Amino acid sequence: MxxxxxxxxxxxxxxxxxxxxxxxxxxxxxxxxxxxxxxxxxxxxxxxxATVPTIRRTLNDIGLPERDLLVSAEATFKTLIRFQNWNAGESYDHPFDRRRRPLTDDAVSRWTAQNNLPFDRSFSALTQLADDNVAPKSPRQAQYQGSFPYAYHLxxxxxxxxxxxxxxxxxxxxxxxxxxxxxxxxxxxxxxxxxxxxxxxxxxxxxxxxxxxxxxxxxxxxxxxxxFAKYLLCDRAVTMRIPYDVHKPERLLTYTLATARDAGWQWDINLQNRRGIGYVYSSAFLNEDAAEAALRQHEGRHCDQLEARHIRFTSxxxxxxxxxxxxxxxxxxxxxxxxxxxxxxxxxxxxxxxxxxxxxxxxxxxxxxxxxxxxxxxxxDEILGFLNLHYVISTRRDTPFWQAATADEAILDDLRDRLELWKRRSPTQFDFPGADRLFAQDSYEFILHGMKYVDGPVSGAPGVPDLSALVGKSRAELPEQEALLALVQRAAAVQA
The missing domain is CATH 3.50.50.60 (FAD/NAD(P)-binding domain)
Structure with a gap:
């Protein structure tokens, strides 16, 4: 023992x-x-x-009440990641909700035949609700339970x-x-x-x-x-905290914003009292001073007097x-x-x-x-392959970083064969062996279709899910994120 x-x-x-x-x-x-x-x-x-939905199980396992987490860690709700400019000028989401998938369902194949509709908005309610800042749960639901899967920013x-x-x-x-x-x-x-x-x-x-x-x-x-540096080129980050008394956005986003930049990408995360931003980049293509200057320029003059923090890491x-x-x-x-x-x-x-x-x-x-x-x-290895996917299927070649990140030698061998198949079809469950994966078929679909990598079949009848009733019902019954967080804060103050 x-x-x-x-x-x-x-x-x-x-x-x-x-x-x-x-x-x-x-x-x-x-x-x-x-x-x-x-x-x-x-x-x-x-x-x-930023976290993934398993954090709810973990904290519940530990025994920390959800209200305690929201107050003590300034947590907000996260329902997806919104990617911008990973293909120049385009945006798509990787949401946490998983559409129902009967074994006979070929909606994805039929969707690829009429790909005039955005994939995320066709198969995810959360990607539509995020536009209206809708929280994934109501105050009546039990702790760590919601109408949709969710994680936290904290x-x-x-x-x-x-x-x-x-x-x-x-x-x-x-x-x-x-x-x-x-x-x-x-x-x-x-x-x-x-x-x-x-x-x-x-x-x-x-x-x-x-x-x-x-x-x-x-x-x-x-x-x-x-x-893993051959497959993940970024090895530095410059980060900054933006208090809301310095600059507050119009609303607290229910998603992580991940924006591709010349030498990597930038996160934007909304907490209850501040934002966290960070430029993740490759030191082979950008030095620390230039990275900090780029982060400050992107954020605006209100951050001129705020401290920036530099982090070096090894993948x-x-x-x-x-x-x-x-x-x-x-x-x-x-x-x-x-x-x-x-x-x-x-x-x-x-x-x-x-x-x-x-x-x-x-x-x-x-x-x-x-x-x-x-x-x-x-x-x-599973997570490495999924992260590698984001870079190697990008159509960007406009900077030396993106030329290197999309080069043939940057593609994992295990991913290379699957990419050849996925160019012609959407992923299936047989492409992802193992019972318990963090990123499996649904996640890969959102990235592959969001980046418009899959050509898909050239014929077929439309047959995507109709999410309008679910989205309408959720908009009517679920509060906006800031309203729900205000209720949590008031309840915590009364209890104290």
Whole structure:
């Protein structure tokens, strides 16, 4: 039985993992002591502001009430990503709602024959509701439940801070100190994490949440990286926070805006009290000063006095995620890039997987590590292929970056064969093996058709779903995002 776990590093990775493990152990009746060691001197990156719908399951699993999340993390509702200029001058959505798909349904094939209609608006109610800022749920619905799938935009630092207090209240030990070194046995197992408080923290399992430093798995255990830079060219980001007392948009968008730019792309995320913007770019085609200038110019003069933050990252993954009695979670294991908001999902996946494998690890540690490494590699490869798709099927060739991003050598080998098939037909379920995928047939359809990559059949009768009744009913019954958030804030104030 795993009786003790030491997590090194806080932030979103550390505190989501700690709370997931703690909740699972308590429900199972395990007396497992979880200790989180966090440096008071190392700031968290804190730019993971967009999530995918699994975050609702994760936070519900942890036990954090949804109202608590919305207030403490300044969260807003996210129902889709709106892509602009990935093909010059064009826009399309990747929404979270999934149209019903009977096995006999060939509506997609019939749609491609009459592709004068936008694919997203033909098959998604959310992409229409987003235009009117309609929230995905009503105040009468239970927490984490809605009329449509949804995720959140949130302040990752504030989320980590709330989960820290939430976890401490439920028995997680929190040590504020610096790790000075790690003791590794001759067998290659971590035997202690040593701190500047003179502690030698021993545990059955160690979890590395130290970010890009990867102090345990990469540092102490020497696990190297495998690079994805050939397929994902972006390796830098310049970010900025725009408080609403400096500049407030007309409404709080229910979607992430992802706008392609000359050397990458830019996000725009609306929280309750500020916007977060960021230019993700390739340092091979743009330097830091030029990237910041481009971000400021795009935003406008109101941001002249606001601080910009520069982030360097490497697209890649550790050769193994779990070695001996140490497993890395979050940036300490790997990172792809901010596109499609997979960063927090990778933390959710890892935390949940580790929680379900604690008994396996106690009984068969080597087999558990091998199995975890296999499913972790498969997940990273799956997401890598989906992100690679966004770039390589673009029709843009107007800058050196887009020429390189769409070059033949930038296409993943596994994706290359499927693209040859998809040029002639829409994806089918047989193109996506595996029972539990983050991005599968529906997601690929929205990207492929949104980018007008699929030629499709040349004949066929129209047969797209009629979403008008659903959209009309939703507009009548669901509040606008700002109205729903105002109700949440008032209810929280009364409760306080």
């Amino acid at each position: 795993v009786q003790s776990i030491v997590i090194v590093g806080g932030g979103s990775a550390g505190w989501i993992t700690a709370n997931l493990l703690n909740a699972h152990c308590q429900r199972a009746g395990r007396k497992t002591q979880i200790t989180l060691v966090e440096s008071p001197d190392i700031p968290t990156i804190g730019v993971g502001e 302040d990752a630092v504030k989320l980590a801070n709330r989960l820290a207090s939430f976890g401490r209240e439920r028995g997680i030990q929190h040590r504020l100190c610096n790790v000075t070194d790690v003791t590794v046995s001759p067998e290659g197992l971590i035997s202690a994490v040593n701190t500047d408080h003179g502690d030698a923290l021993a545990a059955d399992l160690y979890i590395d949440c130290t970010g890009f430093r990867s102090a345990l798995l990469g540092g102490a255990l020497g696990v190297k990286m495998r690079s 890649g993954k550790r050769q193994v995620s779990w070695k001996g009695n140490c497993v890395a979670v979050g940036l300490s294991d790997g990172f792809l890039e901010p596109l499609e908001s997979s960063g927090l999902y990778l933390i959710e996946f890892a935390g949940l997987a580790i929680a379900t494998m604690l008994d396996d690890f106690a009984a068969a540690p080597k087999a558990t590590a091998r199995y975890y490494n296999r499913i972790s590699d498969e997940l990273y």
